[in-house]
Amino acid sequence: MGGMEEKFKAISAADFFYRNREIAGFDNPVRSTYTICRELLENSMDACEAGGYLPDIYMRLRYVEGGALEIKVEDNGKGVPRRYVKRAFGQVLFGSKYTLRQTRGIFGLGGKMAVLYGQITTNSPVHVTSSTGGMEKYSYKIMVDIERNEPLTKQEVVERNHGQWHGTVVKLKFQGDYARARPKIVDYLRHVAIIEPYAQLTFVDPDGVLYFFRRKAGYMPRPPLEVLPHPQGVDVETVRRLAERFGQGSLIDFLVENFHRVGRRIALKFLRKARLDPDMDVVELLRREDLIPKLVKAMNEFDDWLPPDPSCLSPIGKELLEIGIKKELKPEFVAVVQRKPSAYSGHPFIVEVAIAFGGGVPTSSQGEVNLYRYANKIPLLYDVHNDVSMKVIKKVKWWRYKINPESMPIAFFVHVCSTKIPYKTVGKEYIADRPEVEYEIEWGLKEAARRLKTYLARKRREESLKRRRAA
Ligand SMILES: Nc1ncnc2c1ncn2[C@@H]1O[C@H](COP(=O)(O)OP(=O)(O)O)[C@@H](O)[C@H]1O
Ligand SMILES: [Mg+2]
Incomplete structure (x- = not known):
């Protein structure tokens, strides 16, 4: 025994x-x-x-x-x-x-x-x-x-x-x-x-x-709309479920009706390239084990899909973000940048960033930087050192903009909104470094930094002019 x-x-x-x-x-x-x-x-x-x-x-x-x-x-x-x-x-x-x-x-x-x-x-x-x-x-x-x-x-x-x-x-x-x-x-x-x-x-x-x-703005960002899945980001399970629900009908109709921004013309082009028959019955697709994986692989690899429509996203917008920053931090200067919509594996996202300077913005202590991170309007307060925004801030050569985030009263703001935030855990605390997201954050922050540089240069000029006049 x-x-x-x-x-x-x-x-x-x-x-x-x-x-x-x-x-x-x-x-x-x-x-x-x-x-x-x-x-x-x-x-x-x-x-x-x-x-x-x-x-x-x-x-x-x-x-x-x-x-x-x-x-x-x-x-x-x-x-x-x-x-x-x-x-x-x-x-x-x-x-x-x-x-x-x-x-x-x-x-x-x-x-x-x-x-x-x-x-x-x-x-x-x-x-x-x-x-x-x-x-x-x-x-x-x-x-x-x-x-x-x-x-x-x-x-x-x-x-x-x-x-x-x-x-x-x-x-x-x-x-x-x-x-x-x-x-x-x-x-x-x-x-x-x-x-x-x-x-x-x-x-x-x-x-x-x-x-x-206190409320300082009497309007909200446009609410997000619901969208169909984008063909670039789907997997076998999603397509199988959609096909089962669709039942009988042609493959081309299936694609046009179930996926985001897929019209007949693009669907045809895709199916020709993938060597799949547009008139094949979806029931047949479900019957054969190898067909859905083949279809999904081709969908993920096809380059000519239209990019996802960002109407399913609800960014804050430059104006509201500026109102919010001014209301809570009372900075001397703030530059807000909203990047154009982008996508990673079929998931649309928008990055909004800001840099605030002076006034009520505290000078960061012990070499830390003031970084306010948000994902879909959720503040992220833990694990800052693993976050993609921190990685970008560490990487940018701030001296080129004549600023030093570790010794000047500067605060950074990064908001990423997406139908799928690349969180690393269900605790929703930090964003993984997807290259596409990282790129948008970097260029947004650089644009804001350029504006701060211009502001600081003008301020220095004016101050030295004043000093000369006073002398
Ligand atoms: N304050 C609320 N007002 C309206 N609906 C709510 C509220 N809290 C929870 N719900 C409903 O309960 C559901 C479950 O909430 P929750 O367990 O937090 O999961 P999740 O927010 O991820 O959907 C929500 O999807 C929503 O429909
Ligand atoms: Mg909830």
Whole structure:
């Protein structure tokens, strides 16, 4: 007889993230406190922008019994439809953002990780109250059945919704460490206030301190549209799923109907080059094992597709970014540059950068540089030294622009927006160095630096003129 047989079993998605919560930013009480604030705020921002409402978000943290913290986040967003509330807050990997459109959330994970963390540290449910502006306002107390990844409803109350209120209130308890998370949370809010000067943010911390970020712009960037996948970036699984859904029909019709910016003319040109019959039935494509991989390889390699249309992106725009920087940092000078849309493996992206100088901009300390990083309007505060923007800043020869980021009051801002940010982890903390993205950041920063150089030269000329006159 051999030894005991090994035990095999499958675990649910909730169980997986419960066991591996550090990959989603829940490594310790400090980081978890920060991540919970961030995930709930991001959901609120997404809900406001998706509904076209200027965000007005209230966040409160307070101490409750047992030394735990309670967070409450209230927004004026579009609300969660009643039939989805339980799963939106009680089922990991359930969400409304699995589309090709720029959003902050992507995995259907963040909010639930907050719920899950609250549950495993305090054994209490999340309270959600929401309305989409209709007749009903509904409140739920929800927990996650971790082993089955299903929501457990502890309470359900439906009331009349007076005054067509729309929005969501989320409240949950968790064991955290506010004192040590505070600098990061406040830094995070300030980052948000810069990139979203059209948002009004109120934060009351457990010590009763009020942080208020006033709205300084009465309009928002154009909201992102949803798009079809670009042929350059697809893989076998995507094409197989689309083909199954398409069913019977010609290969050329399949391409034209399912992919981004593929017209008949280009589709024909492509199929001729790939030596595939335009009239082949898609059912046939599915029947043969080798055809889809062949098609996908050809799609990825074909050079004549039209570049992706950036309408699925929602950059901040030069004007709003400038308003945000001026409002929070009060610099003497700021140069904002928006680069033209570009793409990496079929994913469109836009890079926006800025350099601010003087005034309220602090001189960086101990050879560090002031760098504000954003991806799809999310501030990135951790792992700065691994980020592509830092790599670019280290590489550029700033002396050519007569500036020194380590000894002058200079701040850099980099915003990358894309339907697919090349994050390195699900914790969404830093951007991998894709050469295409790196190139746009570099040239954006150089353009901004050139303008700062011109400004500083003029300022020096004027000052020496003044000195000569005074002498
Ligand atoms: N404040 C909110 N307002 C409206 N909808 C929300 C809000 N918070 C969460 N949701 C809904 O719940 C879903 C799940 O949220 P979450 O777990 O954070 O995942 P993700 O944001 O990645 O989709 C979201 O996709 C959204 O539809
Ligand atoms: Mg989210």
